[in-house]
Amino acid sequence: MNFEVTATKKRPQSFDDLAGQDFVVSTLKSSVQAGRIAHAYLFSGPRGVGKTSAARILAKSLNCQNGPTETPCNVCSNCLEISRGNSLDVIEIDGASNTSVNDVREIKDEVLFAPNSSRYKVYIIDEVHMLSNSAFNALLKTIEEPPPYIVFVFATTEIHKVPATIRSRCQQFNFRLVNVEVIKERLEMVTGEIGVKADEDALFWIAKEATGSLRDAYTLFDQVVSFSGGHITLEKIREKLGLVGLDDLNELAEAMAAGNATRVLEKSDEILMNGVAVEQLIMDLAEFFRIILFINSGIHRETILGYAADRFSTAVREGFSRSQLEHALRLILELYRNVRYSLNQRFELELLLSRLSDLKGYLNSREILDQIHTLRGELVSGSMGSEGSDGMGGKASEAVPQNDAFREQVMETMRKKKLTLSAALEKAVSWVLEGDVLRLSFSDSFSENLLRRESAEVIQVFNEISGLQARLEIVHIQENSDTDYEEPREEDDQVALVQKVFRGEIVRGESR
Numbered sequence: 001m002n003f004e005v006t007a008t009k010k011r012p013q014s015f016d017d018l019a020g021q022d023f024v025v026s027t028l029k030s031s032v033q034a035g036r037i038a039h040a041y042l043f044s045g046p047r048g049v050g051k052t053s054a055a056r057i058l059a060k061s062l063n064c065q066n067g068p069t070e071t072p073c074n075v076c077s078n079c080l081e082i083s084r085g086n087s088l089d090v091i092e093i094d095g096a097s098n099t100s101v102n103d104v105r106e107i108k109d110e111v112l113f114a115p116n117s118s119r120y121k122v123y124i125i126d127e128v129h130m131l132s133n134s135a136f137n138a139l140l141k142t143i144e145e146p147p148p149y150i151v152f153v154f155a156t157t158e159i160h161k162v163p164a165t166i167r168s169r170c171q172q173f174n175f176r177l178v179n180v181e182v183i184k185e186r187l188e189m190v191t192g193e194i195g196v197k198a199d200e201d202a203l204f205w206i207a208k209e210a211t212g213s214l215r216d217a218y219t220l221f222d223q224v225v226s227f228s229g230g231h232i233t234l235e236k237i238r239e240k241l242g243l244v245g246l247d248d249l250n251e252l253a254e255a256m257a258a259g260n261a262t263r264v265l266e267k268s269d270e271i272l273m274n275g276v277a278v279e280q281l282i283m284d285l286a287e288f289f290r291i292i293l294f295i296n297s298g299i300h301r302e303t304i305l306g307y308a309a310d311r312f313s314t315a316v317r318e319g320f321s322r323s324q325l326e327h328a329l330r331l332i333l334e335l336y337r338n339v340r341y342s343l344n345q346r347f348e349l350e351l352l353l354s355r356l357s358d359l360k361g362y363l364n365s366r367e368i369l370d371q372i373h374t375l376r377g378e379l380v381s382g383s384m385g386s387e388g389s390d391g392m393g394g395k396a397s398e399a400v401p402q403n404d405a406f407r408e409q410v411m412e413t414m415r416k417k418k419l420t421l422s423a424a425l426e427k428a429v430s431w432v433l434e435g436d437v438l439r440l441s442f443s444d445s446f447s448e449n450l451l452r453r454e455s456a457e458v459i460q461v462f463n464e465i466s467g468l469q470a471r472l473e474i475v476h477i478q479e480n481s482d483t484d485y486e487e488p489r490e491e492d493d494q495v496a497l498v499q500k501v502f503r504g505e506i507v508r509g510e511s512r
């Protein structure tokens with residue numbers, strides 16, 4: 001059985017086959033349908049997203065024996081010749097290798113001859129931006145007043161290099177990168193057709209790795225199929241392509257979250273000894289931290305992450321603040337940019353990893369400023385006396401005004417997450433945030449005990465909302481009768497004062 005490359009086999013033959021270019025497709029289809037054929041089209045966009053395929057489909061639409069039609073038959077001799085690339089009336093020119101004026105002059109002479117056996121003579125010029133300036137000028141003359149049977153389709157990956165004079169005379173279509181999900185669907189279709197089993201995350205990986213190019217996805221897919229033995233899995237891909245396993249990355253980042261530099265360096269050694277290249281490890285680390293940053297920012301969609309969020313270690317997902325993750329990503333990308341010029345790539349990587357082992361201690365300048373403000377607040381409230389320290393929330397929360405807003409948000413979140421916990425939190429006598437300690441006081445021992453058991457969940461919610469890295473401290477306060485009568489006693493004091501100033505006596509006591 002001869003093997004046909006998937007990218008060739010799956011080359012789109014009709015407008016509806018073109019993946020992920022809905023706008024281009026619908027516009028082209030309706031203009032063919034309405035008979036509004038331009039003399040020059042300019043297809044721009046990244047490589048491997050279907051520009052040349054679209055040009056050929058357009059040529060078929062125009063020249064199909066049953067056309068012009070937006071659904072070429074693909075069986076008449078004209079369609080077949082165009083598909084095979086041997087139609088005399090559809091001329092494909094690679095701008096990269098035909099850049100000179102003479103090449104364009106040839107076209108200029110040729111266009112004077114009517115098509116051989118079709119309605120239109122279609123010139124498809126790929127990588128048109130590669131033409132020289134004088135070639136462009138010669139071309140301009142041709143597309144200004146072409147014979148009615150001539151259609152030019154220019155394709156380019158670098159639209160900004162195409163002179164404005166050319167652009168303005170073309171109907172322009174901008175092709176987009178193909179969405180990961182669309183690519184994955186296409187790959188799924190192929191696995192069905194060739195009878196290969198494939199894990200969901202493995203196809204996702206291929207789709208993501210293709211960065212928007214369906215052609216690249218098919219090429220990578222063929223490579224993966226060749227070593228997968230009938231069942232494509234992420235593990236096989238990682239092993240065969242020398243990538244770092246997700247488990248390894250999780251372990252590495254867990255050691256960073258624990259601040260364990262020894263473990264980080266040992267683990268990286270282990271990964272490199274398994275044959276992973278230094279640059280690959282840096283790239284995989286960058287991708288890993290990018291995903292953790294996304295998760296940390298509340299993005300869990302698998303189509304964006306490329307993996308299910310729960311495949312990433314909880315300790316890592318919850319171990320770092322957003323600014324720490326941004327900082328890590330910045331350091332990794334910086335090394336990625338510079339590592340190729342390094343005398344010793346491995347040393348550079350180890351230096352990076354050692355620095356990342358201290359990631360937990362990293363604060364950005366705004367956070368440092370916040371900490372200074374908090375500390376200053378504490379110093380000020382501390383100098384006013386120690387009466388606030390035995391649990392009554394009112395005074396302490398004045399020092400940290402945002403405390404109450406956090407409290408409300410935490411309660412709100414908890415109510416949705418776990419009712420029992422939110423009910424227990426409601427019983428807190430006070431919430432005081434001092435430095436990195438969130439102190440909750442309880443007189444009700446049932447709620448207190450429940451919160452002690454579930455403290456991790458509470459502080460996680462608080463930290464997510466506040467952006468802090470606070471610890472939770474739960475304090476028990478005595479429920480004594482004094483507490484209940486504190487305010488009336490203050491009132492009594494005032495009454496006593498009035499009594500004293502006016503030298504009077506109390507006739508009748510009445511509370512409002």
Ligand SMILES: [Zn+2]
Nearest residue numbers: 064073076079
């Ligand atoms: Zn046809």
